[in-house]
Amino acid sequence: MSANAEVARILYEIGELYAIKGESFPSRAYLIAAQRIESLQDDIRSVYEKGELQVIPGVGKSIAAAIEEFLESGGCSHLQKLRESLPSGAQELMALEGIGPKTIMKLFYELKVTSIDQLEKAARSGKVRKLKGFGPISEKNVLQAIEDYRGFQKRFLLGQILPVLREIEEYMSSCGAVLRVDFGGSARRMKETVGDLDILVASEKGEEAVEYFISMPRVTRVISKGSTRSTIIVGSNLQVDLRAVPPESFGAALQYFTGSKEHNIKLRTLAVKLGYKLNEYGLFRRKDDKKVAGETEETIYQTLGLEYVEPELREDRGEIEAAMKGSLPNLVKYGDVRGDLHVHSSWSDGNIELDEIAEGAQQLGLEYIAICDHSRSLGIARGLDEKRLRKQMKAIEKLNRNLEGFMLLKGIEVNIMADGGFDLSNDILKDLDFVVASIHSGFKSGMKKMTDRLISAIHNEYVSTIGHPTGRLIQRRQPYPVDLKKVFGAAADQRVMMEINALPNRLDLNDVNCKGAMEHDVSISIGTDAHALGQLRYLPLGVSVARRGWLQTKDVANTLRIRELFRKVSR
């Protein structure tokens, strides 16, 4: 874990503990600082050494001191004290739905409950219902929350959840009482993982929309339902929230339910400063409660003196400040992408023939695809040696002769070996159109070694891009340690690109690192890494990462026409 991630982790924990103590303002302060440091480009240690910790927004005297202590000693006495001041299982209990700070303290003082197991025992023996403010129903809810906690997957991959979202949207649009359907939440911000779904409908008859919603196929549980909102569980463990608002408030509701929470708090604070009140029904003037915006998101941002902020940017990473100055990036659009720069075929471990790829890609409206099968040393993936690669190149050339307005590029995903060299010679690399260089093994050789391997690959004159540059697998494997600043520097120097690998469980580079690459003037290539036909559809996921990383059309190589792309890679 990088120093930034470690510091962020500590600050997050302090923030969470303050929340349990019911001290919401310090809690927020720590959580904001944690988030800032997590998405900080610079190494926190070097910021500290320059004496500039308090330059980071949200970091004041106390938090700076905590960071300093941690960097110097590896510990944090403030965190220790907080931990000791709370029941030991408080954090665990906090994870239960419906259990908050007050309940945790009550459970501790009156029932000596300090863990989920103990809580379960207390609830089963009927002790919880005797607490003041509790009853049989809340006791039953506690048991349900425990069951959910044990059974639920915590977050879903964006790529898995989007199709489900489309289905629900379609279902809700067939409701007579519904005038408009959209969705918000982290899915609309295209965050790499999504905890639950937020469906928004415009309707004059909220109750009817809610009734329709809870009658959706595959609903296994209705957690709450009112006249304007409802929460259900679909299938075994997907939580879906519905909100119904009148049409004239649709924009305000969409803005509000899209989040992020931090973005919204900042926006509402700004609204208050300017003499307004912002809620899910609209933007209101404080002095006479007159509604001044709300039908669209655009009017809300505009009235607050801001440029429109695209959902993917709403993470409080400086977008509101930029929108104030009118300096938001003109984000690359989903339709700007003309090709896919990393696809596998049946020649290695993919299961699609070259002609199927060409056909599938054209159906998606693409103009080119780079065929980048694995190279020799990846035996398990039937990696190509020089002889088979030459053969594949001929097959591609032959196919291309019969194609119009579309082209397969001759490429490879060449393996970066432990010494930073390749398992194919320059003799053959020089004859290819597109070379992705990736690390597939030896992830644990340390920051310096990994960085050197990547930089050595970047210095090969035939390399076009670095594939999945950090090697992480979302919710499964941490990124390998690598000094991305150095890598970006070398890449900028050698005019080598960095890939956004668009597989749902990779999305590597991630959003924050994309922004770092862009700030180093490094171009980005997007590749689906598809091994099956359906996976070509993941290309927009790659674009979403680029957008979340503030990238513009000019930053993304896939937006080039094929001729321009050739000029770019023949450096």
Added chain:
DNA sequence: GCCGTTTTCGGCCCGACTGTTTTCAGTCG
């Protein structure tokens, strides 16, 4: 705990739903 184009002290976003209460606290998003 942080922050300042009202403020260096006193604020810090705002509303819906539930389960327990007889008017509201707790939780969530």
